[in-house]
Amino acid sequence: MILTTTLPKSKHALVLPLAATSFQTILQVLKETNAKKIYLIGDDPATLLGTFKSKLPVVQAGGGLVRNQSGKMLFIFRKGKWDLPKGKIDKGETLEKGAKREVKEETGVKKLQLNGLAGVTYHIFKRNDKYQLKETHWFHMTTTYTGKLKPELQEDITKAKWKGPKKTAKALENSYGNIKFLLKDFKIS
Structure with missing residues (x-):
């Protein structure tokens, strides 16, 4: 899982909006696609980690x-x-x-x-x-x-x-x- 504020260059990269996506959905997408990595995108670099940490203990x-x-x-x-x-x-x-x-x-x-x-x-x-x-x-x-x-x-x-x-x-x-x-x-x- 990669937390980022910029879209990856690859058109085939898996990208989900961090704030609007539950952790269960992230896991489900990873399992269904067999992806090695997923980009979780947000607007503010200062809040990316905090937003992710709010999704699980x-x-x-x-x-x-x-x-x-x-x-x-x-x-x-x-x-x-x-x-x-x-x-x-x-x-x-x-x-x-x-x-x-x-x-x-x-x-x-x-x-x-x-x-x-x-x-x-x-x-x-x-x-x-x-x-x-x-x-x-x-x-x-x-x-x-x-x-x-x-x-x-x-x-x-x-x-x-x-x-x-x-x-x-x-x-x-x-x-x-x-x-x-x-x-x-x-x-x-």
Whole structure:
């Protein structure tokens, strides 16, 4: 789904008016057409995301782009894909505190230092037969932790690994689009 204020150049692109289209209709059109993408068009760039977020429940999440003292990046392996540690923010918790907690819970890494917001990603998921939008706030983090990594098996995380540049590039070949997008401009070396 692409939120935009301009019509795509292709005459064959699927375009729906964002404000006047329900989320169920968007899903129905995607299923019926087997389309890989759909353009949701609006008039005001400042309100596009808010309009889309009003169409389904939003779950706030936090995660980390974590580096150790050697400059290696922390990855988790969950459900057959390499990912970054992240999770739902608890009620009353700040995004920063929740992101640090999730990294610690999913990997065992402690001594985390926040170094600013890295970006925000969005993805739609289905839980209990209801679609929701996960809005994940990613933070740059560093750590001096040198202990054993402990993947959170209860969350289907089977591996937690530090990866240098070559292994990071390899992991991204088997990762999610949002993770690739998040790391595309991030210096991996």
